[in-house]
Amino acid sequence: MSGPGNLAQPLPPLLPGTLGHAGQPCTLGVLGGGQLGRMFVQAAQRLGYACAVLEPESHSPAALACPQHIQTDYADPQGLAQLAQRCDAITTEFENVPAEALHWLAQQRPVAPSAAAVALAQDRIAEKAHFSACAPLSGVGPAPYAVIETEADLHAVPVTLLPGILKTARLGYDGKGQQRVHTPAELQAAWQQLGQVPCVLERLLTxxxxxxxxxxxxxxxxxxxxxxxxxxxxxxxxxxxxxxxxxxxxxxxxxxxxxxxxxxxxxxxxxxxxxxxxxxxxxxxxxxxxxxxxxxxxxxxxxxxxxxxxxxxxxxxxxxxxxxxxxxxxxxxxxxxxxxxxxxxxxxxxxxxxxxxxxxxxxxxxxxxxxxxxxxxxxxxxxxxxxxxxxxxxxxxxxxxxxxxxxxxxxx
The missing domain is CATH 3.30.470.20 (ATP-grasp fold, B domain)
Structure with missing residues (x-):
């Protein structure tokens, strides 16, 4: 099945120890300077690749391990252009980089994972829809849930989903953007406290x-x-x-x-x-x-x-x-x-x-x-x-x- 992560044409491998498109050692780039980027850089360097990191912070874990540090915001056009110019392929170390940045980079260089896959992971509503679509084939689906984007959605939530966990559709990580709710009144209060942004309510499971x-x-x-x-x-x-x-x-x-x-x-x-x-x-x-x-x-x-x-x-x-x-x-x-x-x-x-x-x-x-x-x-x-x-x-x-x-x- 063809999906959003597929590239239109097969690409030749970027072999260790070879020169890249700019006549320099083949360089792999990473958006994000955290510990996952650091460990990616270390793995790439062991194989002989050069690396470049785009990260706004000056003393991030990945930047400390990599001499090529482009210190700009993840959506900065000049920074992204520098990353594309220096690198032969580009990845990301966390899912909250702008998907649009990955989409732009993919027009210049091979990018994995794709912008579409990252965008899916950034949105719990889309993610759960994909899981639900896969469930008939895999036999494994998400917890029972409801999407809440409006007041009407809030009042239409089945009581069978309570008690539940209300999660923001975007930017939740390490337990952030989540609240447990037991009653319709608690659900309404939690949604207001989360800013009435699009959310997913999942039934609380043991x-x-x-x-x-x-x-x-x-x-x-x-x-x-x-x-x-x-x-x-x-x-x-x-x-x-x-x-x-x-x-x-x-x-x-x-x-x-x-x-x-x-x-x-x-x-x-x-x-x-x-x-x-x-x-x-x-x-x-x-x-x-x-x-x-x-x-x-x-x-x-x-x-x-x-x-x-x-x-x-x-x-x-x-x-x-x-x-x-x-x-x-x-x-x-x-x-x-x-x-x-x-x-x-x-x-x-x-x-x-x-x-x-x-x-x-x-x-x-x-x-x-x-x-x-x-x-x-x-x-x-x-x-x-x-x-x-x-x-x-x-x-x-x-x-x-x-x-x-x-x-x-x-x-x-």
Whole structure:
């Protein structure tokens, strides 16, 4: 099926070590200067590519790792023109860059993911419509929901959707732009508090667990994936990811992977795509899958692939962008990833402190990744810690020891 991510003509691969269109080393560009851009740049540089980052902040993680920093707004015409002039292909590290900027760049250079795919992920209404359209083929759909754009929509909401979660259609991230509501009166108050912008109301579900699946799809339609990983969120922000093969029911894992690959294929997607799922109790032994949302980029829950797999999600992002062969990644170690949020840099009295990295790094299989952010703030992603080991039991034990050292709350 042809989709918005397909390019009209096949493109020759951008091979490592070759010269690009400007007679300079082949250069890959990225819109966005956060940690995902930083890890993309590092993966590209290992293969010998030059990189350029367009990012308005002067000391962003990606810009610190890349000598070519175009410091402009994401929609600045001159900055975009510089990026197109310097680069041979361009990607994005987060989904809230203007889709129009990606559309303009795609007229000049290969861009992946496409502007259409990013625009879909920016709008929960469009995203859920796509999930619903895929559901008859995949057998997996979104939670029951209603679109609220007007007062009439608000008053037409079925009572069966309450209690629910009201989410803004755009610009929600890490739990922002969301409110739980239990009654029609609470729903109306929440919609007014959110500015009466277009929203989606989802029925509140009792979750058994949360999963995510990462797939990578090339321009030729070739696709590879990682096994589903189990995630735990706290206050809307990912706290930890467990990637221990064999710990998830086989049928559930197969359905999640199949649904994720179908969504990517139906979009004609090019790049790395993360699909998030809920598992709810439907009376069956495995539980039922519900689609939550998608991210058109590498994902926080896939950071463990840097240390536990022979090909990381960022390696696959480089390969899909450059048109290189995709190989099925192999996970060589069970892993657990802990997000390191800004509150770890403060003690119980709110005074600044430095986490005890020496004690953490003394643990076997500890892989510390700090992103180079200068200011720690509560809720800000400052880095992550991946624990690997020979068995899931050892990984979990080491992760709990690391959490105790850092002051991260224990998990079930």
């Amino acid at each position: 979750l058994q667990e949360e999963l995510s699946v990462l797939v990578a799809r090339g321009r030729d339609g070739q696709m590879v994936h990682y096994p589903p990983q189990r995630n735990l969120h706290r206050d809307g922000i990912l706290a930890l990811t467990q990637a221990c093969p064999g710990r998830l029911a086989a049928g559930l894992a197969e359905r999640a992977v199949a649904a994720s690959r179908l969504i990517a294929a139906q979009l004609g997607y090019v790049g790395v795509l993360c699909i998030e799922f809920f598992v709810i109790d439907d009376g069956s032994a495995e539980g039922a899958l519900v689609l939550n949302e998608m991210a058109p980029r590498p994902h926080n829950s896939g950071h463990y692939t840097l240390d536990a797999c022979d090909v990381s999600q960022f390696d696959l992002q480089v390969r899909t962008l450059a048109g290189l062969p995709l190989v099925a990644p192999r996970q060589h170690s069970p892993a657990l990833m802990l997000n390191l949020l800004g509150e770890l840099w403060f003690d119980a009295q709110g005074q600044p402190r430095s986490p005890d990295w020496a004690a953490v790094l003394a643990l076997p299989g500890a892989h510390l990744h700090l992103y180079g952010k200068h200011e720690a703030r509560p809720g800000r992603k400052m880095g992550h810690l991946t624990l690997t080991g020979p068995t899931p039991e050892q990984v979990h034990a080491t992760a709990r020891a690391a959490a105790a050292i850092l002051g991260i709350a224990p998990w079930p």
